[in-house]
Amino acid sequence: MDEVENERTDDDSWGRQEADQDERSPLADDEVDRLLSWARARFPNQRQAGAVIADRYRLVELLGRGGQGSVWHAEDQNLGSVVAIKFVDALRYDHSQLDRLFHEEKDALVHGLRKCRGSDIARILDAGQDGEDRFLVMDLIEGRSLQELVEDLANDSDPARAPRLERLERSVGTAENPENDLYRGAVRYERAIARTIESLLDSLAAVHQAQIVHRDLKLPNIVLRPGGKPVIVDFGIAALTASQGDSERLTGTLHMLAPEQVRSQTTGRDPRIDLYQVGLILYALLTLREAFDPHKGDLVLGDILQRRFERLHVAAPWVSSELAAICERGFAQEPNDRYQSAIEFRDALRSWLNEQELPRWDPSRYEVLQMIWADERIERVLARDLRNDVRVFIETTGESMRARCRQDFGFVTRTVRALSQVEHTRILSYRDIAIDEEGVPRVVLKARAGRWLDERIERDGPLEAPQVRQLGIDLGEALQALHNSGDGLQRGHVHRGLDPAHILIEDEGERAALAGFSFVKPRSNVENSMMGPGADGEDPWLGWPRYPAPEQIRDKRTDHRVDLFGLGCVLHRAATGQDPAEDQQSGAHTIADERTLTKRIGKQPTSAILKCLRREPGSRFGNAAEFLAAWQESRFGTGSRWWPLR
Secondary structure: OOOOOOOOOOOOHHHHHHHHOOOOOOOOHHHHHHHHHHHHHHOOOOOOOOOEEOOOEEEEEEEEEEOOEEEEEEEEOOOOEEEEEEEEOHHHOOHHHHHHHHHHOHHHHHHHHHOOOOOOEOOEEEEEEEOOEEEEEEEOOOOEEHHHHHHHHOOOOOOOOHHHHHHHHHHHOOOOOHHHOOEOOEOOHHHHHHHHHHHHHHHHHHHHHOOEEOOOOOHHHEEEOOOOOEEEOOOOOOEEOOOOOOOOEOOOOHHHOOHHHHHHOEOOOOOHHHHHHHHHHHHHHHHOOOOOOOOOHHHHHHHHHHOOOOOHHHHOOOOOHHHHHHHHHHOOOOHHHOOOOHHHHHHHHHHHHHHHOOOEOOHHHEEEEEEEEEOOOEEEEEEEEOOOOEEEEEEEEOHHHHHHHHHOHHHHHHHHHHHOOOOOOOEOOEEEEEEOOOOOEEEEEEOOOEEEHHHHHHHHOOOOHHHHHHHHHHHHHHHHHHHOOOOHHHOOEEOOOOOHHHEEEEOOOOOEEEOOOOOOEEHHHHHOOEOOOOOOOOOOOOOOOOOOOHHHHOOOEOOOHHHHHHHHHHHHHHHHOOOOEOOOOOOOOOEOOHHHHHHHHOHHHHHHHHHHOOOOHHHOOOOHHHHHHHHHHOOEEEOOEEEOOO
């Protein structure tokens, strides 16, 4: 439905003054607006409830009035059905547009939309003329528009509050599928919105398949049925994509116009205009405000051309960065940079939604035996899996990271699932992952008997040289397996959070095993994205690890060598009992206690640790294999006391 305009209700002095001005042709858009407002105020009762149009349609009530005309609820007296009738304001169109809409393309549009049977669209049923009135007859859709939904939801200050989610759930009809809910009693806000737009794009794909472009998609023109399905309404300025008509006068809703429409000053017939508008609708639903201010009049066109809008991660920081990227690509500035079809746009949303699907966490399945570790980054408990009668470690993010983890748990869960393919004796085996009632993933790892390295150092002091040597070998092999896991573009993962608190020293053989995967990322994503907050296109930033590499702090591009820096920090602590000192210039733990290291483990392994701790990634070992080669060749110990590698 069209947005309802504020009508002019003052005296007719404006009309008299305007009538005295010189005649202008053609009329500018602002002149058309003022003339229409004056005419409506002067002749408010030209159409009244009860009037019969074209000897067939009886008007029931005015539903709304917008930039292209007014819409009425009416009854089709021939068929006994209810319909919507849109009366077109002729001053909004040139003669060629009216001739096209009501003569040249009328039958083709009606036939094309009828072919979309089964899709959620309001079809054009008829088009005609009654005296001077030209009108379209369309399906009348019962429900509430997305405009009404946004206005309702915007009354809450916090988009994650349960009352808002419950209202949204009722609106989009997801309450009937509680098995998909991520919180008790409500779905997450962005997931519900993504489902709604996914359904909308399904319908739009059918419209485009019929060679029709809508050209006026906006919040008021999407109506939610009582069951929650979105329906596209008001095909008043729709056109056939195959017809020639790019020179027709620009028509549409100003703040929803695509940049190419503004530049050419023509309405256009490219289906990617519709996709641009769907992207803007998704933005409005996620942020609860329009990307481009609808109250700025013609000035909004400059904002559209200059792409001046508040980025989604700023306007709605609670929204997943991956969903934000999908949305902003939807209304990219250049048509070739957008999704090229409604199907492609829909599939991007569907893929994101599928990545979010996880089983619900069942706390009754596990008996918690002991809290092992809890800090701002990670929490770990020892538990018994009652179903399989085995001991497991259950890891989840710490309190300070949970909000961000909830925001991007699709990324987290996809990454952790990929880790299930990593099989190595020096990495704790992945068993399961599920989503808890707060929307945070819980990762279940197979437990082994032993003590965590930090606990071991705190109780017994630094490790002896043979133990440090074996620790370096075990962790080097674990990182080599981690970095080389998988295949194709997603080959390998980067741990990013090496920490003595997440390294288990097994009782049997005193061998090390790696855990603590809260910061892990696919290796390809790390190497091609910015690590720090606020970078365009970045992957989720879940907080600072214990030993951030200098390039992480500097917001530089990072790769697997951040793990080699972390490895150096861990080995330094294992050998000396202390973390490397923090370098004030870089803010990272780059300053080693070289004297103590040399005294305890020897010159050669100390040199290997110092190389791991270098500020610039290019000065470190190139990969875990290079580190292992140097570490295994090192002589451990001092003077006559050294331990060759067995």
